[in-house]
Amino acid sequence: MKERLEALRAEALQELQSVDNPQQLNDLRVKYLGKKGALTEILRGMGGLSAEERPIIGQVGNDVRAAIETVIDEKQNAFLAAETENRLRAETIDVTLPGKALPTGAVHPLNKVAQEIEDVFVGLGYSIAEGPEVETDYFNFEALNLPKNHPARDMQDSFYITEDILMRTHTSPVQVRTMQQMNGKPIKVICPGKVYRRDDDDATHSFQFNQIEGLVVGPNIRMSDLKGTLLQFVQQMYGEQAQIRLRPSFFPFTEPSAEVDVTCVQCGGHGCRMCKQTGWLEILGCGMVHPRVLEMGGYDPAEVSGFAFGMGVERIALLKYGIDDIRHFYTNDQRFLSQFARM
Numbered sequence: 001m002k003e004r005l006e007a008l009r010a011e012a013l014q015e016l017q018s019v020d021n022p023q024q025l026n027d028l029r030v031k032y033l034g035k036k037g038a039l040t041e042i043l044r045g046m047g048g049l050s051a052e053e054r055p056i057i058g059q060v061g062n063d064v065r066a067a068i069e070t071v072i073d074e075k076q077n078a079f080l081a082a083e084t085e086n087r088l089r090a091e092t093i094d095v096t097l098p099g100k101a102l103p104t105g106a107v108h109p110l111n112k113v114a115q116e117i118e119d120v121f122v123g124l125g126y127s128i129a130e131g132p133e134v135e136t137d138y139f140n141f142e143a144l145n146l147p148k149n150h151p152a153r154d155m156q157d158s159f160y161i162t163e164d165i166l167m168r169t170h171t172s173p174v175q176v177r178t179m180q181q182m183n184g185k186p187i188k189v190i191c192p193g194k195v196y197r198r199d200d201d202d203a204t205h206s207f208q209f210n211q212i213e214g215l216v217v218g219p220n221i222r223m224s225d226l227k228g229t230l231l232q233f234v235q236q237m238y239g240e241q242a243q244i245r246l247r248p249s250f251f252p253f254t255e256p257s258a259e260v261d262v263t264c265v266q267c268g269g270h271g272c273r274m275c276k277q278t279g280w281l282e283i284l285g286c287g288m289v290h291p292r293v294l295e296m297g298g299y300d301p302a303e304v305s306g307f308a309f310g311m312g313v314e315r316i317a318l319l320k321y322g323i324d325d326i327r328h329f330y331t332n333d334q335r336f337l338s339q340f341a342r343m
């Protein structure tokens, strides 16, 4: 029996040497040490041994089992170690590899300029008001002292949706909406937003563009307040050296009305091609709120007065950056847009 046990040990150790995966290892464990395995099979014959032989053979059996178990455990540990190492290797990140640069976005130049304009007026104590882009004929025209068939309506070719509803042609309707909301209280707001006109697109026109409206209403608001405000604005936008001049003009919703020019941003007023040798560039329209407009907004022109102004954001931006074609703003050419990312 002793020989059979020694032979079993030799055979098991021999076979274990060539094991190369955990499944195989487990099969051999069952084959040699399992309940129905080879070792148990041999030891079952111990019943026929004498009392002296039994402990000796028992000891050999234990030694053989221990020897086989030792090798199996070693193999098992080796497989575990290899598996852990493989997993760690698969999870390894090489932090020295160069990263992939993601393109960063930036604020669109038009939004940037609009924000700058808003910041100037917020700094002067103005609030921001907004109104709908789909507007009624009443707010867009009637309440701004532009009755049906008024010739000035032709100045603003409109996109009508129904007979009484249109895409707003300017931000001025927000003036009236604000007055109705403020219910007689003093007003100091700017109203930024998109406006729409039936224009053919070219270097200076677009069917959709951006305006910023201003409205101040209260006791004793005078034209000099308007002028001082606009000078402040222009100097913050274009620099301390910038000056303004007001030229008489006409808008149905203001009386008197004026167009405002700023010192040419290109030549500083000496005269150049950009300002057609005049030294001035037109930047906005303004005036004292027409008494009828105050009335339609629910204010008493005998008690309060007001001034208003309206400017095109595109135009302010064209002048600020010396851009010659408004269409650059809308065509999303990255080569154009990316120039403003760092400004």
Ligand code: DAH
Binding pocket: 169, 170, 171, 172, 213, 214, 251, 253, 254, 284, 285, 286, 287, 308, 309, 310, 311
């Ligand atoms: N709404 C005018 C336009 O779109 C601009 C304008 C002019 C607005 C004079 C005003 C103003 O508030 O007083 O052309």
